[in-house]
Amino acid sequence: MAYWLFKTEPDVFGWDDLVARGDQGEEWDGVRNYQARNNMRVMKKGDLGLLYHSNQGKEAVGIVEVIAEIHPDSTTDDTRWECVDIKAVQPLPRAVSLAQVKSEPRLTSMALVSNSRLSVQPVTDQEWKIVMELAGL
DNA sequence: GCCAACGTTGGC
């Protein structure tokens, strides 16, 4: 199983919104970046991810699960853009901030630091474990 | 609100 990180602006669609969708989850549409799309293409049902709030908060706030693999993005007719569906699994007992990630020596190679603009990022097993520690899990 | 970093577009 692989791990991921999904970035979102809480003003537009945040953790609370995803929780409100319940088990039916939400189509992660609107991604218009090839790297981010390519990451979604290789996701498998059951993969887990972090939900990260950019701009407001700048912290990972919850764990999400991939519930539908890659399919066309219903918000566009452009066939280049595809997406997955995700649902909220559980909130992190302690949100993990960008500042924490940056100051943790073992996390300096996380895409969140090295490629901060990428909206859907891979997270390694090792990174996941460390983030879970920081989150209190 | 500024600006650095990065991706995309389009002229050549």
Place this chain on the structure above:
DNA sequence: GCCAACGTTGGC
């Protein structure tokens, strides 16, 4: 296929 111009993202 290169690269300048432009737009967007996201931290500060």
